[in-house]
Amino acid sequence: MLRVAICDDDPAICRLLERMIAQVNRQQLMVEAVESYDQSTVLWQVLLAGQVYDVLFLDIQMPELDGITLGRKIRQELGDEDLQLVYISGDVSHALDLYDNYPLHFLVKDDKLTLEKVREVLLRAEQLADKGREHFAYMKDRLMVQTPIAEIVYFESARKQIHMYTTDGGRITFNGKLDDIEKQLKRAGFLRIHRSFLVNSSKITKITAA
Numbered sequence: 001m002l003r004v005a006i007c008d009d010d011p012a013i014c015r016l017l018e019r020m021i022a023q024v025n026r027q028q029l030m031v032e033a034v035e036s037y038d039q040s041t042v043l044w045q046v047l048l049a050g051q052v053y054d055v056l057f058l059d060i061q062m063p064e065l066d067g068i069t070l071g072r073k074i075r076q077e078l079g080d081e082d083l084q085l086v087y088i089s090g091d092v093s094h095a096l097d098l099y100d101n102y103p104l105h106f107l108v109k110d111d112k113l114t115l116e117k118v119r120e121v122l123l124r125a126e127q128l129a130d131k132g133r134e135h136f137a138y139m140k141d142r143l144m145v146q147t148p149i150a151e152i153v154y155f156e157s158a159r160k161q162i163h164m165y166t167t168d169g170g171r172i173t174f175n176g177k178l179d180d181i182e183k184q185l186k187r188a189g190f191l192r193i194h195r196s197f198l199v200n201s202s203k204i205t206k207i208t209a210a
Contacts, residue, residue, distance in 0.1 A: 001032035002126055003052065007043045007067070008059035008088065013109065014038065017057055017088075020118040028119075030126050040065040044073065052186055053083055055104075055125045060089040071103070079183055084125045088113070104128075129187065136185060138162075140174040147172070149188050155181055155198040167203075 006017050014036040025031045035053075037043040040062045047053075056074075060067040067087060074080050085102075090109040105121050107113050135146040147166070156163040157178040164172045182192055189201045 002030055002054040002122065002129060003032050004034045004055045004057070004122075005043065005053040006034065006036040006057045007038075007040055007062075007070075008036075008057070009038050009040075009062045010059070011038055013059070013088065016113070017118065020115050021122070023115060024119045024122055028123075030122060040067065040070050044070060047074065047078060047080075054129045054187065055084045055086060055122065057086045057088055057107075060087055075102075082129075082187055084128060086121050086125075136164075136181075136188075138164075138174050138176060138181075140172070145174075149185070149200070150202075152200050153203045154200060155190075157196045157198075 004021060006014050008014050008017075018034055018036060021031055021034050037046070040059075041064050044065060058067040058071065067089075071085050071087075074083060074085070084104040086105045086107060087103050088107045088109055104125060105117075107117055107121070134149060136149050136152060137144060137146045139145070147164070151167050153165045153167055155178060156165070160175060160177075161173055162176040162178065162181065164174070166172065178192075178196065178198055182190065182198055185198070191199050191201050191204075193199050
């Protein structure tokens, strides 16, 4: 299920996209929540505070913080490569300026901003989100290795090494930082319960008070 954000200083565009997304969702359930922002600076503060979205419909021309700059901050300062950016604008001349932020799509604010276009974008975003939640990738002995996320119970950080514990009782050790793993898996339901432990929430069966 996708968590969607809309950021546009034109409230009419926000309402239009909200209606379209709701209509798509009635026909094919794939969106968990939709939140709209009419100020990009407010959205940026929300993202800095740790809010996670899977898809962001982002206007390009906005006061204070334009969509291209915000996209760059999301990629470079937050290090978030998973949030799917869908740029929306009435001016197609900006299209070539967007690719450093590798957007999922570019929608024009005219008759091309249709229900079918929004549906296509959401379907593609859902496919990418599902793919990203399937495996955890890491380097071990100079090789890229992937482990199914469903098989990971928790991670433990110890002296610049990561111990990954799996459902078969195994432990895999590799070099890394728990902060980086947390960013990589924040959309996969992992919880930081301690500075040294990151737990797969789907494997938690009981919670007790300390």
